[in-house]
Amino acid sequence: MKTHQELLKKLRLLKEEAGSHSPSIITIKEGVPELEVKVDACFLSNPYATELFLDYFKRELIDTGGIKDLLEFYPSQNKVIAESLSGVIGIHPDNIFIGNGAIEIIQTVIQKYTKKKIVINIPTFSSYYEFVNDDVEVIYNKLYKENNFDLNIDEYVELVKHERPDTVVLINPNNPNGGYLSSEKIAHLLRELRDVKNFILDESFIHFAFENEYYDLKTASNLVYKFPNLILIKSMSKDFGIAGIRAGYAVMNSRRVQELLLNGFLWNSNGLSEYFFRLYTRDNFLSEYEAVRVKYIKETQEFIKELNQIPNIKVYPSMANFALVEILNGDTSDDFVFNMLIKYGIYLRTCSDKIGINGEFVRLASRTKSENKYIIESFTKELSK
Numbered sequence: 001m002k003t004h005q006e007l008l009k010k011l012r013l014l015k016e017e018a019g020s021h022s023p024s025i026i027t028i029k030e031g032v033p034e035l036e037v038k039v040d041a042c043f044l045s046n047p048y049a050t051e052l053f054l055d056y057f058k059r060e061l062i063d064t065g066g067i068k069d070l071l072e073f074y075p076s077q078n079k080v081i082a083e084s085l086s087g088v089i090g091i092h093p094d095n096i097f098i099g100n101g102a103i104e105i106i107q108t109v110i111q112k113y114t115k116k117k118i119v120i121n122i123p124t125f126s127s128y129y130e131f132v133n134d135d136v137e138v139i140y141n142k143l144y145k146e147n148n149f150d151l152n153i154d155e156y157v158e159l160v161k162h163e164r165p166d167t168v169v170l171i172n173p174n175n176p177n178g179g180y181l182s183s184e185k186i187a188h189l190l191r192e193l194r195d196v197k198n199f200i201l202d203e204s205f206i207h208f209a210f211e212n213e214y215y216d217l218k219t220a221s222n223l224v225y226k227f228p229n230l231i232l233i234k235s236m237s238k239d240f241g242i243a244g245i246r247a248g249y250a251v252m253n254s255r256r257v258q259e260l261l262l263n264g265f266l267w268n269s270n271g272l273s274e275y276f277f278r279l280y281t282r283d284n285f286l287s288e289y290e291a292v293r294v295k296y297i298k299e300t301q302e303f304i305k306e307l308n309q310i311p312n313i314k315v316y317p318s319m320a321n322f323a324l325v326e327i328l329n330g331d332t333s334d335d336f337v338f339n340m341l342i343k344y345g346i347y348l349r350t351c352s353d354k355i356g357i358n359g360e361f362v363r364l365a366s367r368t369k370s371e372n373k374y375i376i377e378s379f380t381k382e383l384s385k
């Protein structure tokens, strides 16, 4: 049996090796096999959506043997998958680009279109500044905890007009804090910032956000017809719970889609992600997905409310499926994360590697109802001391 201190040391080492992303649960289990991980609250996905996908996958591909074709043959070309997706997202196929995960699109777009200067709000998803070319100037617009990490729209517009970047990036809802800009505000920003060549809007968590009592989805994708500078990026990993199959897409000006396809990306998908995208267009899957989406949003908002009752932490408002939590019990965020892992088997995301965030913060994902209950109990026990 290893002591707490020895486990801590091993975990610190793993974290160091992982750089600006957290070591995955698999890495942790391999590196520290004596740890029992009960709840992975680091990764941000809807667990009910994973179950739903798995249901279809098992019935239609495993039980029938259909999986063989998926493995043996090439998937469809980018353009063909875009055509199948067109109806369900209400966008012309010429404006859709399919990615091997959203990450591939972020990397491509940033490297190809960002030439001079980029404005990025921080804290943020690190890929946006890590992928910029060496000669690109990065302007960080800091969001302050004193303002709940809200973006001040007027100041932001002023900053962008003053800096004149060729690229701006907005993530809505933002990762790691879950801050949300209403569709009205997004439209306003697009009108104000027409002159910015690349207006990147990452809606990877948009299925968790809502503006009315029906939890209706509010995407800005159809604004691409009005604002040709809009590059809307959408990962399916989190809200459909399928990060392993690498499915994402972008909605953008058709000239850009054409340009990118001329440079490759012919068969950048795979059989599984094509299967997912086709499933996504089917009515029965969609209505079942809608049910697990709404159920998960309700449970998540309930979870965040309960977290708010726990002493010695501050929970920031979120419209995503996670909450940014400030640790106020005197622990560093790394030590708090390792502690919760060793003592309770709960894996959290430390934010110690995130730039633009002062203080001790962790990001906590909402999981299934029973896992959330266990998280609440463990946090309460640990933090009420």
Ligand SMILES: *Cc1c(COP(=O)(O)O)cnc(C)c1O
Pocket: 100, 101, 102, 103, 104, 125, 171, 175, 202, 204, 234, 235, 236, 237, 238, 243, 246, 247, 248
């Ligand atoms: C996770 C994440 C991505 C990457 O998604 P993949 O489709 O898995 O590559 C992109 N943007 C944001 C904001 C994310 O959190």
